[in-house]
Amino acid sequence: MPVVDASWEEWLSSNVARGCSIDSMVDAMVQAGFATEAARAEVHKAFGRDPADAAARVSAATEAALAKSAPRTYQYDESPVARGNVIRAHDRDVRVLMRCERPQVIVFADVLSPDECNEMIERSRHRLKRSTIVNPDTGKEDVIRNRTSEGIWYQRGEDAFIEKMDRRIASLMNWPVENGEGLQILHYGTTGEYRPHFDYFPPDQAGSAVHTAQGGQRVATLVIYLNDVPDGGETIFPEAGMSVAATQGGAVYFRYMNGQRQLDPLTLHGGAPVLGGDKWIMTKWMRERAYG
Ligand code: PD2
Ligand code: ZN
Numbered sequence: 305m306p307v308v309d310a311s312w313e314e315w316l317s318s319n320v321a322r323g324c325s326i327d328s329m330v331d332a333m334v335q336a337g338f339a340t341e342a343a344r345a346e347v348h349k350a351f352g353r354d355p356a357d358a359a360a361r362v363s364a365a366t367e368a369a370l371a372k373s374a375p376r377t378y379q380y381d382e383s384p385v386a387r388g389n390v391i392r393a394h395d396r397d398v399r400v401l402m403r404c405e406r407p408q409v410i411v412f413a414d415v416l417s418p419d420e421c422n423e424m425i426e427r428s429r430h431r432l433k434r435s436t437i438v439n440p441d442t443g444k445e446d447v448i449r450n451r452t453s454e455g456i457w458y459q460r461g462e463d464a465f466i467e468k469m470d471r472r473i474a475s476l477m478n479w480p481v482e483n484g485e486g487l488q489i490l491h492y493g494t495t496g497e498y499r500p501h502f503d504y505f506p507p508d509q510a511g512s513a514v515h516t517a518q519g520g521q522r523v524a525t526l527v528i529y530l531n532d533v534p535d536g537g538e539t540i541f542p543e544a545g546m547s548v549a550a551t552q553g554g555a556v557y558f559r560y561m562n563g564q565r566q567l568d569p570l571t572l573h574g575g576a577p578v579l580g581g582d583k584w585i586m587t588k589w590m591r592e593r594a595y596g
Contacts, residue, residue: 443514
């Protein structure tokens with residue numbers, strides 16, 4: 305069983321200060337290998353033994369911090385993606401089809417050639433597993449009904465082809481290749497969908513700390529479409545009233561963490577139900593710092 309060392313002390317006090325619930329913190333510790341009673345005792349100790357008093361102290365401290373801090377609405381600073389209608393991304397020219405400033409979304413064409421898309425699909429077809437999602441309370445990967453797709457992960461740079469993809473995407477997103485998670489391939493059959501969600505780890509949920517411990521928060525996503533979807537399957541941004549059709553080799557980029565580490569709630573997004581045929585995508589998530 306793990307012990308409460310300095311990094312756990314730091315985790316406990318920062319989660320108390322952020323206003324995480326006792327149950328979500330206990331769940332996260334149990335998930336990390338602590339016995340339930342030991343986890344409960346440590347969390348209560350961190351809350352100063354009396355959760356009611358502690359909650360009052362936390363909310364007063366939070367109010368004070370907020371009063372001092374910068375405006376709470378998301379500040380749109382400049383995206384790292386290059387300007388222009390065509391962007392040289394490592395070894396390929398990528399066309400820009402659309403840019404939106406609030407939320408920060410860019411639609412691209414020709415990120416991958418049709419041959420490269422087909423190669424990614426054929427490599428992945430036999431390795432698919434039912435997709436999981438991060439449980440917000442525990443940080444554990446759960447299979448849930450909100451995401452009806454199958455997927456696989458590739459390690460960053462695991463072979464020459466994957467490395468070329470990683471480098472091209474990092475160059476297009478203008479973010480260090482070392483900060484990228486491994487590529488994920490997802491396959492949705494007809495009716496498959498991914499209900500609206502955020503790609504960042506919500507800071508007020510204790511389970512998020514498990515995921516941000518390495519590499520920090522996610523800052524931006526690139527979803528690349530590997531096939532033309534005959535009907536449905538758009539990537540939707542319900543808060544922005546926007547949708548992006550899935551066309552082979554095209555992609556949608558969205559950025560949700562700015563230089564002040566604020567997170568943009570307008571980047572709520574989902575994969576609309578596939579109404580005809582199937583849908584293959586490849587996703588890259590970028591972190592604040594080196595990952596893996
Ligand atoms: O399949 C999509 O269009 C989609 C939508 C929302 C993918 C993701 N999110 C994702 O992989 O995070
Ligand atoms: Zn997503």
